[in-house]
Amino acid sequence: MNMRLKTLKRHLFFCCSTHCNNQDAEGVMEAFKEELVKHGLHKEVKLNKTSCLGLCGNGVFVLVYPEGVWYYALTPEDVPQIVQEHFIDGDIVEEKVMMKLQA
Numbered sequence: 001m002n003m004r005l006k007t008l009k010r011h012l013f014f015c016c017s018t019h020c021n022n023q024d025a026e027g028v029m030e031a032f033k034e035e036l037v038k039h040g041l042h043k044e045v046k047l048n049k050t051s052c053l054g055l056c057g058n059g060v061f062v063l064v065y066p067e068g069v070w071y072y073a074l075t076p077e078d079v080p081q082i083v084q085e086h087f088i089d090g091d092i093v094e095e096k097v098m099m100k101l102q103a
């Protein structure tokens with residue numbers, strides 16, 4: 001197994017299909033990368049691009065595992081709050097959640 005995978009705590013999926021990418025999905029993904037490095041979390045969180053997640057038209061989406069949280073309508077300015085409150089403090093940022101997967 002890849003040693004880096006053993007340190008993972010979260011996996012983020014960014015829809016980068018045409019519609020979402022027109023809303024700066026790449027910019028939000030870059031903001032996550034920068035914020036994770038800033039807090040020393042970059043080895044614990046894996047980021048991947050996906051194709052359409054089927055919820056087009058609601059801004060930039062990020063699907064966060066293992067919680068199964070779908071953040072929506074994100075801008076790069078939202079990212080520091082999500083990293084601090086969700087990833088560091090353990091509190092999901094409810095006002096930016098569109099839905100959560102059922103456990």
Ligand code: FES
Nearest residue numbers: 015020052053056
């Ligand atoms: S294009 Fe992003 S959810 Fe459909």
